[in-house]
Amino acid sequence: MRPLQFFILILSLLGTMLRGSAEEPGRLERDFKDPPVTLKSIPLWHMNGELTTKEIVSQLESSRNVSGFGGVAVLPVRHTKPEYLTNDYFARYGDILETSKRLGMSVVFYDDIGFPSGSAGGRMKEQFPKDVSYRLEKKEWDVEGPCDWTQPIPEGTFMGGVALNLDSWQRLDLIDAASDGRISWQVPAGEWKLMIFTCVNAGDRVDYLNPDSVDRFLSLTYDQYYKRFPNHFGSTITMSFFDDISIRRWGGTEWTPRFNERFEKRYGYNPVTLYPALWHDIGPDTASARIALHDFRADLLAEGYPRQVNEWCSAHRIRSTGHAAGQYHPQPSFLTGDQIKFYRHCDIPMIDSIHYYGHGRPGFKLTSSASYSYDRPLTAVEIYGNYKAFDKQTLYRSGMELFARGANFFLPHGMWYDSETVRIPPLISHFSDEIGPELGPYNDWSARSSLLLRGGRHVSDIGVLYPVATMQAYAQFGKEEQKHPGLRKPETTDFNRLSDLLTGDIRRDFTFLHPHILDEKCRVDGATLHLENKINFEQYSVLIIPAVNVIHWSNLEKIRKFYEAGGVVIGTTELPTQSAESGHDDDVRETIAAIFSTASANEHGYAKRTNEAGGTSYFVPSLDKHGSALAAALQDAMPVADVRFGQDAPQLEHLPQSGSQPPANKKHTGMLSYIHKIKDDHNLYYFANSTDGPIELDVVLRGQLSLQSWNPHDGHITDVDHATVIDHGVACTKVRLKMKPVQSVFFVEKR
Numbered sequence: 181m182r183p184l185q186f187f188i189l190i191l192s193l194l195g196t197m198l199r200g201s202a203e204e205p206g207r208l209e210r211d212f213k214d215p216p217v218t219l220k221s222i223p224l225w226h227m228n229g230e231l232t233t234k235e236i237v238s239q240l241e242s243s244r245n246v247s248g249f250g251g252v253a254v255l256p257v258r259h260t261k262p263e264y265l266t267n268d269y270f271a272r273y274g275d276i277l278e279t280s281k282r283l284g285m286s287v288v289f290y291d292d293i294g295f296p297s298g299s300a301g302g303r304m305k306e307q308f309p310k311d312v313s314y315r316l317e318k319k320e321w322d323v324e325g326p327c328d329w330t331q332p333i334p335e336g337t338f339m340g341g342v343a344l345n346l347d348s349w350q351r352l353d354l355i356d357a358a359s360d361g362r363i364s365w366q367v368p369a370g371e372w373k374l375m376i377f378t379c380v381n382a383g384d385r386v387d388y389l390n391p392d393s394v395d396r397f398l399s400l401t402y403d404q405y406y407k408r409f410p411n412h413f414g415s416t417i418t419m420s421f422f423d424d425i426s427i428r429r430w431g432g433t434e435w436t437p438r439f440n441e442r443f444e445k446r447y448g449y450n451p452v453t454l455y456p457a458l459w460h461d462i463g464p465d466t467a468s469a470r471i472a473l474h475d476f477r478a479d480l481l482a483e484g485y486p487r488q489v490n491e492w493c494s495a496h497r498i499r500s501t502g503h504a505a506g507q508y509h510p511q512p513s514f515l516t517g518d519q520i521k522f523y524r525h526c527d528i529p530m531i532d533s534i535h536y537y538g539h540g541r542p543g544f545k546l547t548s549s550a551s552y553s554y555d556r557p558l559t560a561v562e563i564y565g566n567y568k569a570f571d572k573q574t575l576y577r578s579g580m581e582l583f584a585r586g587a588n589f590f591l592p593h594g595m596w597y598d599s600e601t602v603r604i605p606p607l608i609s610h611f612s613d614e615i616g617p618e619l620g621p622y623n624d625w626s627a628r629s630s631l632l633l634r635g636g637r638h639v640s641d642i643g644v645l646y647p648v649a650t651m652q653a654y655a656q657f658g659k660e661e662q663k664h665p666g667l668r669k670p671e672t673t674d675f676n677r678l679s680d681l682l683t684g685d686i687r688r689d690f691t692f693l694h695p696h697i698l699d700e701k702c703r704v705d706g707a708t709l710h711l712e713n714k715i716n717f718e719q720y721s722v723l724i725i726p727a728v729n730v731i732h733w734s735n736l737e738k739i740r741k742f743y744e745a746g747g748v749v750i751g752t753t754e755l756p757t758q759s760a761e762s763g764h765d766d767d768v769r770e771t772i773a774a775i776f777s778t779a780s781a782n783e784h785g786y787a788k789r790t791n792e793a794g795g796t797s798y799f800v801p802s803l804d805k806h807g808s809a810l811a812a813a814l815q816d817a818m819p820v821a822d823v824r825f826g827q828d829a830p831q832l833e834h835l836p837q838s839g840s841q842p843p844a845n846k847k848h849t850g851m852l853s854y855i856h857k858i859k860d861d862h863n864l865y866y867f868a869n870s871t872d873g874p875i876e877l878d879v880v881l882r883g884q885l886s887l888q889s890w891n892p893h894d895g896h897i898t899d900v901d902h903a904t905v906i907d908h909g910v911a912c913t914k915v916r917l918k919m920k921p922v923q924s925v926f927f928v929e930k931r
Contacts, residue, residue: 313383414497432514478517508543509666538848548586785809
């Protein structure tokens with residue numbers, strides 16, 4: 181999307197908020213007290229029944245006037261009648277658009293039937309069979325040479341043949357031995373593993389990795405809607421929504437026939453001799469080979485479906501949003517390819533809060549960090565889907581935790597056209613006896629919170645390196661693990677735990693920094709690391725390297741520069757010994773030795789080292805239950821926190837990430853969390869108490885501030901009593917924070 185187009189689109193969405201703060205004095209306060217419909221949540225509306233004009237009008241009027249929703253995301257399912265994409269179906273869709281226009285509601289264009297996106301209701305495979313998904317297959321033989329060896333090339337697109345010497349790790353490209361559908365080779369002396377790789381057309385959804393295939397999918401869906409309703413795009417229809425994009429099928433081996441061609445165009449060499457590393461240990465180059473292939477596949481995914489959708493949306497006056505499958509899990513290689521890079525070409529990165537309260541919670545900051553890194557003012561959430569245990573308190577408990585993690589736009593899951601047949605709970609509509617009466621207050625609460633949290637600049641002193649290279653180096657095809665593919669990770673992996681500790685226990689906010697963001701958008705300026713964005717620029721005093729055994733050499737060079745300029749670097753659990761690029765392992769080990777102390781941990785649980793410029797490193801060998809050693813290191817490094825909580829703040833019990841079922845013996849609990857943003861040069865702080873107990877404690881905010889309390893539950897705005905205190909020579913503001921169970925509040929700097 182061109183910068184001007186993106187700016188115009190975002191202004192259209194945030195117009196109410198921007199007018200209130202910059203153009204009309206008092207408008208922000210009025211909108212907070214009485215939120216406009218444009219700020220309210222937009223539920224997914226499952227069209228599971230026989231659609232009629234009368235019922236469509238009735239349900240839309242109730243969703244606005246009774247439930248207080250701001251629009252609907254229309255989700256066709258296999259039970260939708262008339263049949264998806266028929267003329268009668270489009271006639272009923274037209275009823276939805278015209279009624280929504282009359283009511284001042286928005287429509288989110290859900291881009292397929294059911295989920296995941298990419299099938300066009302079966303039309304993709306029927307009309308474009310060569311443009312549906314592929315998997316990478318391998319056949320192999322253990323051969324002792326010398327001997328003559330010949331094998332037919334299996335069916336599919338031939339990707340290459342490789343000979344791997346099991347003694348020397350030498351790898352040979354067998355392309356010259358391939359002809360007439362066979363590979364015939366004179367095997368030299370030694371033990372060899374001979375492999376043939378093919379790409380096999382096997383799916384029913386679009387090849388997400390191929391932009392040309394995605395364009396053909398768009399012709400079956402997006403173009404069909406636009407052809408019939410052009411005047412509603414950019415007015416009633418405000419955005420598109422894609423769902424559950426992933427490369428998870430077939431054990432994560434989803435591939436594309438043009439992989440080698442596109443890899444060689446970018447990097448100048450054919451990657452086929454790297455392929456054996458996807459299944460096997462190939463010696464010293466194993467990690468770098470896997471990273472090269474997985475990282476490029478992640479690029480193809482990001483530049484495939486999300487980018488093509490984004491470009492279509494830009495050309496048709498709407499924004500793109502959507503999410504990948506399992507975008508919160510620690511291992512991205514079999515799901516999104518890369519949990520941050522996936523959103524590089526998406527207007528509104530989206531979190532999927534699904535299955536149960538607490539599920540995926542440690543990984544939600546990955547998506548909001550993508551928004552921060554790519555300077556996106558909105559982070560959406562598909563929220564509450566498949567929550568089997570659900571009550572009206574969960575509306576707020578889950579929602580406020582997501583607001584504190586950077587979300588600012590909710591799409592509840594959801595409304596059901598036939599409310600007697602809810603196939604995925606819960607029912608969130610006026611038809612629900614328990615939830616229905618709460619939806620009006622809920623939508624006012626979420627609208628007020630969204631009003632303040634959209635746009636502006638996120639404030640964080642801490643950057644955390646996203647350890648995607650270590651995850652990619654571990655990702656191996658064909659490895660039998662009785663785990664969800666998103667949970668297949670090195671045993672020392674700690675960045676999800678680190679996320680929970682920093683958010684809900686230590687309570688020092690942070691941003692995950694992707695390796696390419698650290699390289700391309702972060703600048704060292706003395707003891708500060710600057711994320712250089714036009715709007716969401718951030719300034720980090722501390723950089724944390726979570727447990728990794730592999731790191732990009734370019735990242736480590738910048739980290740050393742930061743440390744030598746006076747910056748603070750903290751390593752946790754495991755320090756890297758390998759480079760993500762071949763040939764730099766020794767450089768990595770030498771640089772780590774130059775930054776970190778080899779001494780044992782002190783009585784506080786960390787080993788510390790300083791340099792002449794004031795740079796300081798800490799190694800925290802263990803993240804204990806409540807992160808006491810990490811908290812001590814942060815306190816030593818940065819004694820004046822941006823936000824500091826007093827005694828008696830509740831502690832969070834971190835539960836390891838699980839699949840779609842909740843933990844067997846324990847229950848996720850609430851937390852006290854916060855987010856700090858600056859909008860129009862004014863500070864605002866959002867505090868969320870999702871626990872079952874009241875909160876009353878002091879909070880110290882860095883800087884001298886005159887504050888008001890803005891209560892999103894009832895719209896009341898009151899002055900806050902405060903005192904100026906000096907903390908390590910820095911003037912700070914101390915306020916008393918009082919919250920009931922499952923309650924949130926804003927402290928907003930007076931205007």
